[in-house]
Amino acid sequence: MxxxxxxxxxxxxxxxxxxxxxxxxxxxxxxxxxxxxxxxxxxxxxxxxxxxxxxxxxxxxxxAGKFAEEIVNVEGGAIAHGHPIGASGAVLATRLMHSMQRDGLSRGIVTLCIGGGQGIALALEML
Structure with a gap:
């Protein structure tokens, strides 16, 4: 080819x-x-x-227990999942939804960095 x-x-x-x-x-x-x-x-x-x-x-x-109440990045970020170009948001949002369902949680937040110094956050709520 x-x-x-x-x-x-x-x-x-x-x-x-x-x-x-x-x-x-x-x-x-x-x-x-x-x-x-x-x-x-x-x-x-x-x-x-x-x-x-x-x-x-x-x-x-x-x-010392300073972060005992924190739950951070329970499924790993985009880099941990191969940083799929153009699909990181879909991958991380889907993983968060599955994690929330598995753990019986009703709310979660996924964040992403975007080229050019931008960022975005998405709050999800299971109904």
Whole structure:
């Protein structure tokens, strides 16, 4: 099978041409992060240290029961399910409905990030 049988094709690196581009500069958001850490003199070790400290603080708070009443991401997010492009919302909403039915819950919320720094939340109620 020839994928170009209908004419010329221009190939783009999808990670640099997706919804993560900054509208104002036209650059991928990852480049802004790299620019910022260079500007502020932040090393990879600094960043890793913050991430480790954040995880340790969360683990300590969880062990202390600070999140005992919270139910978060019980079915896993879009990345855990293969991040199906264009279908994450349908997949996560369907999984939430099945989870609510299985667990006897009447209400639930599913959230999604959207390219370009947007987000959306959907509240579901079983009738």
């Amino acid at each position: 020839n994928p170009t049988r209908m004419g010329d094709v221009t190939m783009f690196d999808s990670m640099l041409m997706d919804g993560l581009n900054d509208t104002f500069s036209g650059q991928h958001s990852g480049w802004h992060t790299e620019d910022l850490v260079k500007l502020k003199g932040l090393s990879r070790e600094d960043q890793d240290g913050w991430a480790l400290r954040s995880q340790q603080r969360f683990a300590a708070a969880q062990t």
